[in-house]
Amino acid sequence: MDGALTRAAIARAARRVLEREGLAGLSMRRVAAELDVKAASLYWHVRNKEELLDLLTDELLTGAEPPPREGPWRDQFREYCLIHRRLLLSVRDAAKVVGGRFVLGPNVLRLLEEQLDRLREAGFTPEDAALATYTLSSYVQGMVLQEQAPLAAAETTGTGRGEIAAAAGEQLRGLPAETFPNLVAMADAISGPAMEARFRFGLELVLDGLEERLARTRAAAAD
Amino acid sequence: MDGALTRAAIARAARRVLEREGLAGLSMRRVAAELDVKAASLYWHVRNKEELLDLLTDELLTGAEPPPREGPWRDQFREYCLIHRRLLLSVRDAAKVVGGRFVLGPNVLRLLEEQLDRLREAGFTPEDAALATYTLSSYVQGMVLQEQAPLAAAETTGTGRGEIAAAAGEQLRGLPAETFPNLVAMADAISGPAMEARFRFGLELVLDGLEERLARTRAAAAD
DNA sequence: ACCTGAACACCGTTCAAGT
DNA sequence: ACCTGAACACCGTTCAAGT
Numbered sequence: 001m002d003g004a005l006t007r008a009a010i011a012r013a014a015r016r017v018l019e020r021e022g023l024a025g026l027s028m029r030r031v032a033a034e035l036d037v038k039a040a041s042l043y044w045h046v047r048n049k050e051e052l053l054d055l056l057t058d059e060l061l062t063g064a065e066p067p068p069r070e071g072p073w074r075d076q077f078r079e080y081c082l083i084h085r086r087l088l089l090s091v092r093d094a095a096k097v098v099g100g101r102f103v104l105g106p107n108v109l110r111l112l113e114e115q116l117d118r119l120r121e122a123g124f125t126p127e128d129a130a131l132a133t134y135t136l137s138s139y140v141q142g143m144v145l146q147e148q149a150p151l152a153a154a155e156t157t158g159t160g161r162g163e164i165a166a167a168a169g170e171q172l173r174g175l176p177a178e179t180f181p182n183l184v185a186m187a188d189a190i191s192g193p194a195m196e197a198r199f200r201f202g203l204e205l206v207l208d209g210l211e212e213r214l215a216r217t218r219a220a221a222a223d
Numbered sequence: 224m225d226g227a228l229t230r231a232a233i234a235r236a237a238r239r240v241l242e243r244e245g246l247a248g249l250s251m252r253r254v255a256a257e258l259d260v261k262a263a264s265l266y267w268h269v270r271n272k273e274e275l276l277d278l279l280t281d282e283l284l285t286g287a288e289p290p291p292r293e294g295p296w297r298d299q300f301r302e303y304c305l306i307h308r309r310l311l312l313s314v315r316d317a318a319k320v321v322g323g324r325f326v327l328g329p330n331v332l333r334l335l336e337e338q339l340d341r342l343r344e345a346g347f348t349p350e351d352a353a354l355a356t357y358t359l360s361s362y363v364q365g366m367v368l369q370e371q372a373p374l375a376a377a378e379t380t381g382t383g384r385g386e387i388a389a390a391a392g393e394q395l396r397g398l399p400a401e402t403f404p405n406l407v408a409m410a411d412a413i414s415g416p417a418m419e420a421r422f423r424f425g426l427e428l429v430l431d432g433l434e435e436r437l438a439r440t441r442a443a444a445a446d
Numbered sequence: 447a448c449c450t451g452a453a454c455a456c457c458g459t460t461c462a463a464g465t
Numbered sequence: 466a467c468c469t470g471a472a473c474a475c476c477g478t479t480c481a482a483g484t
Contacts, residue, residue, distance in 0.1 A: 028478085099365070099368045100368040102369070109403060113405050116406065129409070131420075131425070134421050135425030139358075141369075143357075145322045145365070146323070146325070149325040164325070182343065183335065186352070190339075193354060202361065228468085263459080263471095272458065272459090
């Protein structure tokens with residue numbers, strides 16, 4: 001089934017290389033080698049590396065299954081975002097690949113369509129529904145980008161992943177207290193919270209905001 | 224003043240190269256050339272390119288001035304985020320450089336200290352203040368990353384920047400209406416809103432959520 | 447229509463050698 | 466202490482040539 005050299009096969013091969021070698025190791029030559037082919041061959045199917053990364057971006061969303069369509073919309077969208085986060089986290093450097101890329105691939109379209117449908121059903125206006133999806137996906141992407149950053153840093157410096165947070169705490173505590181009183185005093189509060197807790201905090205803020213917005217929409221419609 | 228080859232001078236040179244050539248054109252050799260020096264020389268001051276990018280990340284925040292410390296905290300933080308956004312937008316590929324990088328440079332520390340101070344004064348707990356800054360900066364970064372993406376795409380494809388949004392709208396409208404009813408029907412609502420409007424929408428959601436959170440904190444404290 | 451060999455102009459990084 | 470020349474092992478991309 002992998003015999004044919006197609007765009008889909010190239011995307012899957014790129015994914016395997018990314019998982020194994022990271023973004024820095026993702027070269028046209030290695031993706032080609034993964035497919036037992038020479039680098040130049042890829043250029044028949046793909047304009048350049050940018051386009052290959054676009055294919056890879058949609059490929060990375062392949063496993064994404066929407067949460068069950070039951071219960072309050074708020075719970076559904078919390079799940080949506082947690083799933084999105086876990087998916088990105090599950091592949092090395094995934095957020096860096098996806099971030100800053102404008103792709104309307106089949107998986108993106110499928111997920112977007114489903115989200116918009118649920119938001120409309122919940123009572124959001126078309127404009128608010130569209131804007132809500134932008135907000136949520138940007139937040140998830142920005143947050144996972146931050147979350148995967150220390151891991152990348154740990155790789156280059158050779159330090160362990162968990163130690164990075166502790167090291168950050170140390171660094172903050174060691175700052176001059178005259179110029180950075182808050183950073184010193186709040187060192188634990190800053191470096192302490194686990195990544196998932198940080199993620200959930202902001203997520204609930206956005207969901208709170210959306211709920212208020214929906215309430216106002218309904219009140220206006222009732223007039 | 225630029226005679227000495229220091230880490231600060233290297234960071235400034237990297238910024239100039241980034242603005243002129245973009246992230247793809249930012250090579251050790253070009254940064255070195257910008258300083259009338261050979262690439263190998265940089266390695267005396269900097270471990271590797273990753274570390275140079277870390278320096279550049281903090282350098283990119285150099286011009287960031289906090290908004291005046293007056294009026295409601297909510298207005299102050301709206302301004303903070305708008306400033307942060309404009310700053311990133313003002314340098315080509317800035318979001319891609321900053322994103323996914325864990326840097327506690329002088330500028331980051333200075334801005335973070337100031338933000339935490341204002342949040343504490345507004346009545347947030349240390350934990351909530353720390354979490355709020357994570358949420359806001361992740362959101363800004365994720366959003367600007369999206370915003371700079373079409374520009375990057377326009378460069379490689381040769382299309383104009385404004386046309387990209389229109390093209391996205393066209394693409395959505397042209398989708399099969401049976402499988403993507405919402406994407407087709409809402410094509411305008413999705414591709415229409417200007418970038419700053421999209422940014423402000425999500426920003427107000429987060430600020431709404433923070434306001435609620437603060438109200439609850441105060442209610443609990445009053446008991 | 448699809449793949450390859452060979453080449454071009456670049457990379458990041460190292461290290462012995464210079465001053 | 467700081468910079469360079471020269472080299473190494475890679476890159477992305479092109480294109481004439483093969484089948």
